[in-house]
Amino acid sequence: MTNCSDYHIELIVNICSNIIRKYNQEPDSLRLEIIAGGHYVIGVDTDNLDKIVDMNFELADRIVAESELDSCKLVALFRPRRRINK
Numbered sequence: 001m002t003n004c005s006d007y008h009i010e011l012i013v014n015i016c017s018n019i020i021r022k023y024n025q026e027p028d029s030l031r032l033e034i035i036a037g038g039h040y041v042i043g044v045d046t047d048n049l050d051k052i053v054d055m056n057f058e059l060a061d062r063i064v065a066e067s068e069l070d071s072c073k074l075v076a077l078f079r080p081r082r083r084i085n086k
Contacts, residue, residue: 004038004072011069012076015062016042019055019078028081038074045081052080 004012009032020027020042029043044052055078063069063076 004074008069008072009040009074011066012040012063012072012074015066016040016059016076016078019058019062020044022058023051023055025051025055040074040076042076042078043081044078047080049080052078 026045027042028045029041031039031041031043033039033041044055046052059076059078
């Protein structure tokens with residue numbers, strides 16, 4: 001399990017939402033998997049990989065700075081939008 005309470009998850013979601021707004025992006029998908037520690041994956045409607053990298057660096061910095069998340073083993077990340085190959 002993640003050792004994350006609802007409060008921890010809400011805190012991570014708020015951090016992610018603030019970063020999305022700061023970078024003027026729109027999420028295209030959200031996925032929360034509670035397997036082997038857990039993953040919270042936010043798809044962003046962009047192909048700009050530099051922007052995704054910047055958003056992920058800021059996300060890491062803000063999560064590390066939030067001491068209340070020290071016991072939460074949930075991994076959060078942004079990824080570019082998915083394309084359907086034909």
